[in-house]
Amino acid sequence: MEWAKLVTNGVDNENINISLQQQIELSQHELNVKIKNLLNEISQKELSYENLLEENARISMQLKNITTENHATLTSNSWRITQPLRALMRKFKRN
Secondary structure, eight states: OHHHHHHHHHHHHHHHHHHHHHHHHHHHHHHHHHHHHHHHHHHHHHHHHHHHHHHHHHHHHHHHHHHHHHHHHHTSHHHHHTHHHHHHHHHHHHO
């Protein structure tokens, strides 16, 4: 009788081991899928970051160009010569 229990326990233990092994494999697969998804997300974020850096550089260059043009306009002879006329026009617009 005891031998029958041992044999039965052995079968149960094998079933438990198989079941646990299947759960481990499933967990490993789920983790691998999550890791793959996270790596893809990181790649997308890196690409987005690179695009933002490029856009930032482009906008900075535009700002520099506009600032240079503005300075050139404000220091030009025509701007200085027409300054009294602009002041007079502002005065008329207020009244």
